[in-house]
């Protein structure tokens with residue numbers, strides 16, 4: 001049998017591609033290496049194991065619903081968050097697409113209430129930020145909730161399994177490409193399935209598999225950005241106007257000295273800074289989180305500097321991990337901590353100076369000197385951004401503000417795709433979602449699946 005389309009991956013990108021294709025009466029096969037929702041059990045989450053058991057297929061990131069389906073997912077319903085689709089289809093079309101994804105989630109059972117920042121303090125904060133060149137992006141959020149997330153994804157499964165063929169527990173090994181056209185897929189056991197179109201949606205979990213395919217087919221790769229920065233920790237009161245009035249917010253700034261794009265990321269009121277072990281690169285980086293029951297008196301958030309590198313350099317991940325390893329080297333294997341005042345004065349921080357300060361660190365980190373780790377350019381960007389942010393976070397540029405290093409964000413390989421997400425040079429092959437580097441969240445991943453499906457059906461929104 002030749003399908004109209006085969007979809008590799010049953011995360012949000014794959015599911016929404018299937019929904020769109022089936023709405024247009026296409027014959028579809030979906031394949032995922034993970035299991036159906038009711039059989040996705042992580043031993044650590046279910047407290048049957050203390051540490052990761054390295055299951056052959058990870059239940060957290062693989063299976064029906066894709067990555068994060070066991071988390072209390074948030075749908076971010078604002079352009080500017082969770083991916084790069086705007087570059088392909090423009091802001092207006094992306095807004096329409098986000099609306100479409102949202103309506104679909106609600107129709108399968110997601111609670112219809114959305115958090116929307118509004119009111120005079122929100123307006124005043126955006127106005128004040130704009131006066132110093134900071135763009136504040138408030139996000140509209142729909143909170144799915146852990147149990148609801150599983151129910152909604154399962155509702156989608158029950159609906160789709162009646163309308164198309166679904167192979168779970170099934171690894172796709174290769175794509176069949178003949179005479180510059182996608183023809184189908186090859187499974188791990190050698191079985192071949194054929195289709196007129198192939199949509200590849202393997203998520204971050206499948207990014208390295210995708211990379212081998214991309215290298216073998218010599219597909220074009222777009223330049224990949226590198227996000228490098230620090231985690232900032234301040235007393236809760238400094239960020240109150242933001243954390244109390246915006247459910248989630250992003251601040252964007254182009255720095256005066258280098259015109260680099262900086263952003264805030266992942267703000268955690270009454271939260272904790274944590275160190276994170278990255279197994280694949282054997283290094284420790286910084287992150288932050290808020291806990292439901294245990295609260296600190298500090299708010300933390302990341303400041304990230306985004307840089308795009310150009311030819312001949314093509315190893316942005318190597319660059320970022322190299323910097324993170326420098327911090328580990330100086331911090332005795334962990335993360336570094338410095339007061340902003342010490343950084344500006346050109347001296348290292350010490351235990352004594354940090355203890356005398358106003359902010360008590362929430363993470364176990366070694367006092368040291370970030371200027372021995374981060375390039376001058378990044379440090380200048382961070383200090384300039386903190387000075388500008390002071391207008392909406394009064395006190396954030398105080399000497400006692402704590403900076404932890406290094407926080408890095410590593411992205412999947414980003415493919416150079418056509419605007420409809422078809423691969424240039426290979427007809428009828430589409431690459432979507434986080435694995436192709438076009439999204440970084442549920443909503444834009446889903447939207448990317450719809451874009452590819454619409455290219456196949458020829459339908460317009």
Ligand SMILES: Cc1cc2nc3c(=O)[nH]c(=O)nc-3n(C[C@H](O)[C@H](O)[C@H](O)COP(=O)(O)OP(=O)(O)OC[C@H]3O[C@@H](n4cnc5c(N)ncnc54)[C@H](O)[C@@H]3O)c2cc1C
Pocket residue numbers: 008009010011012013014031032033034060061062063064065066067068069071072073074075076082170171172173201202203204205206209432433434435439440441442443445446
């Ligand atoms: C713990 C956690 C919490 C998260 N919370 C949120 C949140 O609250 N809000 C938000 O917007 N985003 C969140 N995310 C991110 C979000 O889950 C992803 O952005 C989104 O799932 C990406 O969708 P996708 O369809 O591109 O890929 P994925 O969801 O990763 O799905 C890809 C699927 O492809 C399958 N696959 C890969 N390779 C193969 C292969 N060779 N053969 C067969 N199958 C294959 C995988 O098994 C997987 O099921 C979270 C992620 C995690 C890990």
